[in-house]
Amino acid sequence: MLLRKLLISPFLAFHFLGGLAQNGNLPHASSNTTLYLSAVVNSPTAPYHAIIECWALAAPFIRYHTVGKALDLGDTSNATYVVLPPRSAEGWHRPPHPMFFILLSGLAHVRTYDPADDNMNLPSQQELSMGLPKPTESLYITPGVDSLIIAVDTDKRSPGHLTYYPSDVEAVALQIPFQDGKVPKHTVVHPGPCQADTEHRVRGKDRNT
Numbered sequence: 001m002l003l004r005k006l007l008i009s010p011f012l013a014f015h016f017l018g019g020l021a022q023n024g025n026l027p028h029a030s031s032n033t034t035l036y037l038s039a040v041v042n043s044p045t046a047p048y049h050a051i052i053e054c055w056a057l058a059a060p061f062i063r064y065h066t067v068g069k070a071l072d073l074g075d076t077s078n079a080t081y082v083v084l085p086p087r088s089a090e091g092w093h094r095p096p097h098p099m100f101f102i103l104l105s106g107l108a109h110v111r112t113y114d115p116a117d118d119n120m121n122l123p124s125q126q127e128l129s130m131g132l133p134k135p136t137e138s139l140y141i142t143p144g145v146d147s148l149i150i151a152v153d154t155d156k157r158s159p160g161h162l163t164y165y166p167s168d169v170e171a172v173a174l175q176i177p178f179q180d181g182k183v184p185k186h187t188v189v190h191p192g193p194c195q196a197d198t199e200h201r202v203r204g205k206d207r208n209t
């Protein structure tokens with residue numbers, strides 16, 4: 001009876017689902033109320049290198065006023081349109097601000113390295129130009145599939161991550177920083193990029209490229 005009431009009242013359902021999401025109890029594999037996004041973050045412990053996580057945003061989808069659903073991504077500060085040449089690479093870099101990164105065209109491949117792996121130091125720019133050591137984690141960003149990610153590995157104690165734009169066309173991206181650097185409320189679902197099990201969508205895993 002209570003559930004029925006909640007389900008027929010969009011207002012109550014909003015609060016009900018919002019409460020569940022904050023407690024991290026939302027059954028993500030069988031829910032149409034949660035948005036999962038891959039995030040590039042800093043490891044919480046030394047040497048604070050970049051790692052990839054799958055996040056569930058705390059804000060739930062609610063009914064959109066016409067058809068479908070909508071979710072509040074929170075306050076943002078501005079937007080920058082960035083064009084990356086075909087088959088280019090950024091080298092080691094940190095995001096300029098904690099931000100949403102949205103790929104409009106092309107393909108982006110984020111690589112992160114764990115300096116503790118194989119007792120290997122992070123590859124230098126020169127080593128990278130001669131051939132790429134296998135990354136610890138890979139995140140592929142593909143327009144229309146998983147075009148929206150979160151980039152917050154801004155810790156200056158880490159060199160950040162590497163991004164490649166391997167497609168034959170220009171990659172176009174939007175950078176949208178969070179207002180005052182405030183990261184959207186979320187829970188971490190698992191280490192590594194979001195995958196089909198949490199997303200009902202095929203996510204990029206390491207394809208050895």
Ligand SMILES: *[C@@H]1O[C@H](CO)[C@@H](O)[C@H](O)[C@H]1NC(C)=O
Pocket residue numbers: 032033061062063068069
């Ligand atoms: C979730 O899916 C159900 C059934 O398709 C639909 O009735 C409901 O409105 C959806 N919820 C949202 C927030 O869109």
Ligand SMILES: *[C@@H]1O[C@H](CO)[C@@H](O)[C@H](O)[C@H]1NC(C)=O
Pocket residue numbers: 077078079097177178179180181
């Ligand atoms: C965009 O927002 C970021 C973060 O708030 C800020 O540091 C930057 O100066 C802004 N850029 C412009 C062009 O205003």
